[in-house]
Amino acid sequence: MSSSAHESPLRWAEIIAVGTELLVPPRVDTNSLYITERLNDLGIEVRAKTVVADRREDLDAVLRAAMKRTALVVLCGGLGPTDDDLTRDAVAQVLSRPLVEDAAVVDQIRQRFALRRARMPENNRRQALVPAGAAVLANTHGTAPGLWIEHDGGLVVLLPGPPNELMPMFDAVVRDRLSPRCGDMRVYRRVMRICGQAESDVDEAVSPVYARWPSEALPVFTTVLTAPAQVELHLSVRAASDTLAATRLEACASQLRVVLGADLFSQDGRTLEEVVGQLLLERKWRIAVAESCTGGLISSRLTDVPGSSGYVALNAVCYSNDAKSEWLGVPAALLAEHGAVSESVAVAMARGIRQLAAVDLGLGVTGIAGPTGGSDRKPVGTVMIAVATATSEAVRTYRFPGDRARIKQFASQMALDMARRLMQDTPIGGAFVVTTRQVSR
Amino acid sequence: MSSSAHESPLRWAEIIAVGTELLVPPRVDTNSLYITERLNDLGIEVRAKTVVADRREDLDAVLRAAMKRTALVVLCGGLGPTDDDLTRDAVAQVLSRPLVEDAAVVDQIRQRFALRRARMPENNRRQALVPAGAAVLANTHGTAPGLWIEHDGGLVVLLPGPPNELMPMFDAVVRDRLSPRCGDMRVYRRVMRICGQAESDVDEAVSPVYARWPSEALPVFTTVLTAPAQVELHLSVRAASDTLAATRLEACASQLRVVLGADLFSQDGRTLEEVVGQLLLERKWRIAVAESCTGGLISSRLTDVPGSSGYVALNAVCYSNDAKSEWLGVPAALLAEHGAVSESVAVAMARGIRQLAAVDLGLGVTGIAGPTGGSDRKPVGTVMIAVATATSEAVRTYRFPGDRARIKQFASQMALDMARRLMQDTPIGGAFVVTTRQVSR
Numbered sequence: 001m002s003s004s005a006h007e008s009p010l011r012w013a014e015i016i017a018v019g020t021e022l023l024v025p026p027r028v029d030t031n032s033l034y035i036t037e038r039l040n041d042l043g044i045e046v047r048a049k050t051v052v053a054d055r056r057e058d059l060d061a062v063l064r065a066a067m068k069r070t071a072l073v074v075l076c077g078g079l080g081p082t083d084d085d086l087t088r089d090a091v092a093q094v095l096s097r098p099l100v101e102d103a104a105v106v107d108q109i110r111q112r113f114a115l116r117r118a119r120m121p122e123n124n125r126r127q128a129l130v131p132a133g134a135a136v137l138a139n140t141h142g143t144a145p146g147l148w149i150e151h152d153g154g155l156v157v158l159l160p161g162p163p164n165e166l167m168p169m170f171d172a173v174v175r176d177r178l179s180p181r182c183g184d185m186r187v188y189r190r191v192m193r194i195c196g197q198a199e200s201d202v203d204e205a206v207s208p209v210y211a212r213w214p215s216e217a218l219p220v221f222t223t224v225l226t227a228p229a230q231v232e233l234h235l236s237v238r239a240a241s242d243t244l245a246a247t248r249l250e251a252c253a254s255q256l257r258v259v260l261g262a263d264l265f266s267q268d269g270r271t272l273e274e275v276v277g278q279l280l281l282e283r284k285w286r287i288a289v290a291e292s293c294t295g296g297l298i299s300s301r302l303t304d305v306p307g308s309s310g311y312v313a314l315n316a317v318c319y320s321n322d323a324k325s326e327w328l329g330v331p332a333a334l335l336a337e338h339g340a341v342s343e344s345v346a347v348a349m350a351r352g353i354r355q356l357a358a359v360d361l362g363l364g365v366t367g368i369a370g371p372t373g374g375s376d377r378k379p380v381g382t383v384m385i386a387v388a389t390a391t392s393e394a395v396r397t398y399r400f401p402g403d404r405a406r407i408k409q410f411a412s413q414m415a416l417d418m419a420r421r422l423m424q425d426t427p428i429g430g431a432f433v434v435t436t437r438q439v440s441r
Numbered sequence: 442m443s444s445s446a447h448e449s450p451l452r453w454a455e456i457i458a459v460g461t462e463l464l465v466p467p468r469v470d471t472n473s474l475y476i477t478e479r480l481n482d483l484g485i486e487v488r489a490k491t492v493v494a495d496r497r498e499d500l501d502a503v504l505r506a507a508m509k510r511t512a513l514v515v516l517c518g519g520l521g522p523t524d525d526d527l528t529r530d531a532v533a534q535v536l537s538r539p540l541v542e543d544a545a546v547v548d549q550i551r552q553r554f555a556l557r558r559a560r561m562p563e564n565n566r567r568q569a570l571v572p573a574g575a576a577v578l579a580n581t582h583g584t585a586p587g588l589w590i591e592h593d594g595g596l597v598v599l600l601p602g603p604p605n606e607l608m609p610m611f612d613a614v615v616r617d618r619l620s621p622r623c624g625d626m627r628v629y630r631r632v633m634r635i636c637g638q639a640e641s642d643v644d645e646a647v648s649p650v651y652a653r654w655p656s657e658a659l660p661v662f663t664t665v666l667t668a669p670a671q672v673e674l675h676l677s678v679r680a681a682s683d684t685l686a687a688t689r690l691e692a693c694a695s696q697l698r699v700v701l702g703a704d705l706f707s708q709d710g711r712t713l714e715e716v717v718g719q720l721l722l723e724r725k726w727r728i729a730v731a732e733s734c735t736g737g738l739i740s741s742r743l744t745d746v747p748g749s750s751g752y753v754a755l756n757a758v759c760y761s762n763d764a765k766s767e768w769l770g771v772p773a774a775l776l777a778e779h780g781a782v783s784e785s786v787a788v789a790m791a792r793g794i795r796q797l798a799a800v801d802l803g804l805g806v807t808g809i810a811g812p813t814g815g816s817d818r819k820p821v822g823t824v825m826i827a828v829a830t831a832t833s834e835a836v837r838t839y840r841f842p843g844d845r846a847r848i849k850q851f852a853s854q855m856a857l858d859m860a861r862r863l864m865q866d867t868p869i870g871g872a873f874v875v876t877t878r879q880v881s882r
Contacts, residue, residue, distance in 0.1 A: 021664040023487050024675050025478035028469055037466035046464050048499055050491040058489055058510060065506055069499060223462040234465050295744025296737035299758045303736025306812050306845060314764035316757055317740045323755035323798070357764070371747050404747060 009183025010155070013039050014066040015049040018059060018078035018087050019161060022051045031076045031159075031166050038170055042178055043185040043238060044072065054084040063094050063156075071154040072178075077161025079144035081123040087158055088129055088147075095151050097131040105136055109143045137173045141165040148177060155181075185238050188245035191269035192233040192256055195417045198431045199224075202231045205259045210235075210252070218248045228402070228409035229417070229431065230272070262426035265417065272416045273301045279423040280311040280361070287419065288357035289315040290328050290349040292340065293367040293383060297412045314357040318349070328352030328364075339378075341366050343395045343435070346384035350395075354388050361422070362388040365415050367398075369407045382434075383411045387418045394418070397434040450624025451596070454480050455507040456490040459500060459519035459528050460602060463492045472517045472600075472607055479611055483619055484626040484679060485513065495525040504535050504597075512595040513619075518602025520585035522564040528599055529570055529588075536592050538572040546577055550584045578614045582606040589618060596622075626679050629686035632710035633674040633697055636858045639872045640665075643672040646700045651676075651693070659689045669843070669850035670858070670872065671713070703867035706858065713857045714742045720864040721752040721802070728860065729798035730756040731769050731790040733781065734808040734824060738853040755798040759790070769793030769805075780819075782807050784836045784876075787825035791836075795829050802863070803829040806856050808839075810848045823875075824852045828859045835859070838875040 015032045022029055032049045039046060047070055052062050059078075066073045078087030092099045105128035113120040127144045130136060137146030142165040147158040157174060159166045194202055203224065210222035210233070218237060225232040235252055239245035253267055265275050280287055289298045299315040302308055316327055321340055324330040330348040338344045346364045354362025367383030374380035379399070386395040396418070400410035414432065421428050456473045463470050473490045480487060488511055493503050500519070507514045519528030533540045546569035554561040568585045571577060578587030583606040588599040598615060600607045635643055644665065651674070654661035664675040676693055680686035694708055706716050721728055730739045740756040743749055757768055762781055765771040771789040779785045787805045795803025808824030815821035820840070827836040837859070841851035855873065862869050 020662075023477060023490070024664045024666075024677070025474055025481060026675075027664070027666060028474070033466055033469070036464060040466060047496065048491060048493040048503065049464070050489060052489040053487075055488065061506060061510070062489065065502060069502070221461075223465045223468070225465075225468060234467075236465070291737075294741075295749070295753070296732075296740030296756060296758070299737025300735075300741050300849070303758070303760070303810075304846060304849070308736070309760050312736070312758070313761040314757070314759055314768065315737060316755070317737070317744070317753070318755055319744070319750050320754035327755065369744075405745060408741070408745070 009185070010042075010044050010072050010178065010181045012047045012070040013044050013072040013074060014047055014070045016059075016062055016066060016073065016075045017049070017051045017161075018054065018075060019051075020053040020055075020084070022077070023053055031161070031163055034163070034167055035074055035076070035170065038175060039074075039178075040187040040189070040236075042175065042182045043187055044178070044182060045187065054078065054086055056086050056090060059086055059090040060094055063090060067094070067151075067154060067156070072157070073154070074157045074159065076159050076166060079127065079146075079158060079160050081121070081126050081143070085126070088126075088131070091147075091149070091156060091158060092131040095131060095149065095156065097133060097149075099129040100132050101125065102128050102130045102136060105130065105145055108138075108145070112143055137169055139165055139169055140172070141168055146173070148174075184240040186240075186245070188237050188239060188242075188249060190235045190249040190253060190267070192235070192253065192260075192264060193266035193270075193272070194231040194233070194260055194263050195229055195265055195272060195413060196263040196428065196431055197231070197260075199226050199231050201431070202260070202263075206233065206256060209255050209259060213252060218244065220248060220252050228400075228406050229413035262421065262424065265420055271304075272413060272420065274305050276302070276416050276420050276423075277305045277308055277311065279420060281307075283360070283423060285361055285423070286311045286313060286357070286359035287361045287363065288313065288353045288359045289363045289365070289415075290353035291315070291317045291365050292319060292324070292349070293369040294365050294408050294411050294415070295319070295369075297408050298363065298365065298415050301412055301416065313359065314353075316353055316356075324349065328356065341368055341378055341382060341384065343384050343386070343397060346386035347388065347393055347395050350386040350388035350393065360389060361419060363415050363419060364388070365411055367407070367411060369404045369411075371404060381407050383407070383414075385411065385415045385418055387415075387422050389422065392422075394422070394428070396428065398432045399434050400432055450626070451483075451485050451513050451619065451622050453488045453511040454485050454513040454515060455488055455511045457500075457503055457507060457514065457516045458490070458492045458602075459495065459516060460492075461494040461496075461525070463518070464494055472602070472604055475604070475608055476515055476517070476611065479616060480515075481628040481630070481677075483616065483623045484628055485619070485623060486628065495519065495527055497527050497531060500527055500531040501535055504531060508535070508592075508595060508597070513598070514595070515598045515600065517600050517607060520568065520587075520599060520601050522562070522567050522584070526567070529567075529572070532588075532590070532597060532599060533572040536572060536590065536597065538574060538590075540570040541573050542566065543569050543571045543577060546571065546586055549579075549586070553584055578610055580606055580610060581613070582609055587614070589615075625681040627681075627686070629678050629680060629683075629690060631676045631690040631694060631708070633676070633694065633701075633705060634707035634711075634713070635672040635674070635701055635704050636670055636706055636713060636854060637704040637869065637872055638672070638701075640667050640672050642872070643701070643704075647674065647697060650696050650700060654693060659685065661689060661693050669841075669847050670854035703862065703865065706861060712745075713854060713861065715746050717743070717857050717861050717864075718746045718749055718752065720861060722748075724801070724864060726802055726864070727752045727754060727798070727800035728802045728804065729754065729794045729800045730804045730806070730856075731794035732756070732758045732806050733760060733765070733790070734810040735806050735849050735852050735856070736760070736810075738849050739804065739806065739856050742853055742857065754800065755794075757794055757797075765790065769797065782809055782819055782823060782825065784825050784827070784838060787827035788829065788834055788836050791827040791829035792834065801830060802860060804856050804860060805829070806852055808848070808852060810845045810852075812845060822848050824848070824855075826852065826856045826859055828863050830863065833863075835863070835869070837869065839873045840875050841873055
């Protein structure tokens with residue numbers, strides 16, 4: 001049917017990703033994450049998403065069920081040239097429309113092959129089959145065109161599975177076609193990030209606050225995501241204007257600021273390394289890191305930020321005792337007396353790299369990432385982090401849970417957070433801490 | 442119904458993840474990835490997986506549809522104490538069973554709160570509601586028990602949403618309960634990893650090979666996954682014994698070895714950093730890395746491997762020209778003449794870090810990760826990688842696609858691969874290469 005003006009705007013969608021290969025254990029369906037975000041931007045919320053194997057009866061049933069629930073169904077994948085690419089056939093069958101070869105599409109596919117000096121295999125003709133009445137969406141990155149089908153007051157959109165074809169097609173064609181159907185409402189988000197409190201403490205503090213928001217005028221919904229030593233609050237609101245949304249989200253953010261204090265390090269989705277970078281730039285400071293158990297992860301995170309060459313000059317990964325003493329000037333006697341995993345050594349590393357790189361702020365990290373090397377007194381997960389400036393030094397001993405990868409993540413996060421708090425002059429958060437020592441000099 | 446011996450073994454499953462929060466754009470449903478892998482281990486294949494919002498009518502419909510298709514449906518999440526935790530109610534309704542409070546479960550929940558010196562909120566009683574006839578699965582990490590319901594020849598399993606509750610529950614209870622229902626067949630996998638060929642070249646080389654396997658006796662299915670400068674082939678086979686599966690997978694692997702040659706760096710799922718670590722250990726060699734544009738990522742990847750302290754002593758991240766010349770001894774004249782992003786500087790960095798750390802193998806990496814800093818001659822993505830030993834040096838200029846994060850990933854991968862190939866004495870792969878220079882001395 002036509003997209004006449006009296007229709008109610010599109011509000012809900014379902015996404016169906018087609019392909020047996022998407023059900024292999026490590027495989028994440030990144031397409032649906034991308035499409036969900038883009039649909040949200042248009043004010044359309046995703047009600048369900050399904051990954052289904054290349055099996056006609058299942059695909060037919062899943063499509064029928066989705067069309068019953070929502071006016072917009074987006075299918076991804078299964079548009080290739082082989083026999084197990086079933087999406088075109090399933091859609092044609094479920095919508096009771098014959099498949100018709102589209103001569104223009106055949107031409108385009110043939111030209112794509114000609115560019116590579118190849119003949120179009122006969123198989124690829126299948127990609128030019130189009131359910132009667134469908135609009136063809138050009139694929140500038142591959143052979144399978146997308147399809148846009150108005151049906152019975154609803155809308156079925158077929159997109160190719162490869163993300164490098166699907167994403168540009170959505171942005172170039174699908175968004176503009178959907179936009180006039182979406183009304184004035186948009187979904188706006190704001191991401192707040194917290195470090196220095198255990199997840200359960202954050203939740204205890206903030207859940208009484210955000211629990212009220214959904215029942216207030218202009219309801220705001222909150223989702224809690226967690227990463228090592230980080231809690232994220234994703235706030236979302238449906239609103240008819242940028243201003244309305246921004247005002248409402250800011251009101252919610254201000255309530256969170258009250259209960260979270262200095263543990264709230266980002267209110268605009270910035271990562272911890274971005275926040276640290278910004279603080280360094282504001283102070284015209286440079287930073288240097290001496291890492292042992294984190295093995296370069298802190299350095300890598302700092303340099304993930306564009307422009308980090310403005311404040312990172314030199315970092316060192318000193319795994320061995322020799323490297324710690326020769327490079328960083330950690331006294332051999334200190335290493336012998338306290339062991340490489342000790343607060344004294346962490347402080348000497350921070351001090352050493354700060355002087356060596358001639359920067360304002362030095363970080364030193366030493367610990368036991370495991371799986372071996374732990375002891376009763378210093379079990380796997382024990383990490384000492386020190387921060388040094390011209391006027392002060394501080395060191396903390398942490399005990400982090402999890403495997404080697406998680407312990408590295410935890411330690412890199414807490415080290416960056418110590419740098420942040422030093423620059424913001426706020427006390428260090430309490431999570432995972434065993435001991436603290438502050439040295440002013 | 443009972444699990445009598447004449448039933449056919451469980452072959453197919455569907456997974457339903459329940460929760461509006463799972464539909465927030467960045468959120469990945471990791472539970473279903475975990476369960477898929479565990480079910481595969483038992484010989485059960487996942488036919489579809491769905492993420493559905495907290496909305497009763499949708500959840501009911503999705504559950505009904507899944508039960509029609511497969512004998513095993515696993516639901517994750519929606520077992521919490523609040524009103525939007527709907528899974529118990531939906532299952533009771535769809536299976537037409539009344540919800541009954543389980544006194545033992547109430548006791549357990551009460552005890553959990555008592556341990557934290559808290560009273561059980563009245564809300565949490567909801568978590569003790571059990572569809573009549575369901576078996577309760579103990580939750581050792583939280584308050585919501587799992588549920589196991591035999592129904593009409595099929596099986597519905599409810600698991601709590603938090604991964605730290607779901608995973609141990611599956612491993613401790615669900616697996617053992619499923620195992621006798623699964624027959625003798627298991628799904629076996631083998632992961633092969635390739636570096637040094639573009640994805641399309643790998644596919645052109647291997648697809649004629651793996652295309653035959655599904656129609657042969659003991660069919661093997663292949664899934665291709667890609668990461669920056671890495672192609673993974675996931676082979677899977679359903680077989681009744683470890684030996685049968687291993688023999689069949691090895692026959693397939695040997696065919697891949699023929700067409701892939703030295704580009705195939707891993708045949709057992711090991712990562713490139715694990716392979717490089719193993720090669721170093723075999724040679725009793727140590728490695729040192731001087732990184733500029735990769736910012737510590739190579740070092741972090743090398744030290745992700747347990748035991749890497751056996752071959753990593755000292756790595757340096759030298760972002761600034763000063764750091765390159767002062768630390769690594771890169772001649773200032775070289776930096777002035779060729780610029781920091783040049784093959785000469787990459788070689789001098791590899792040579793410098795090798796000597797400084799007194800190791801066998803040095804890597805030097807310099808380039809433009811962007812988004813700024815590119816030029817016509819050296820656009821963003823240009824990276825020089827050098828490798829140096831006591832007897833030889835080699836350097837390559839690459840041009841990598843993508844944003845800053847991807848360029849770092851690409852460069853770290855190709856640097857590790859250059860180290861691997863040097864140790865395996867095989868020529869360097871051709872993907873992304875602009876120029877090559879080999880210097881024997």
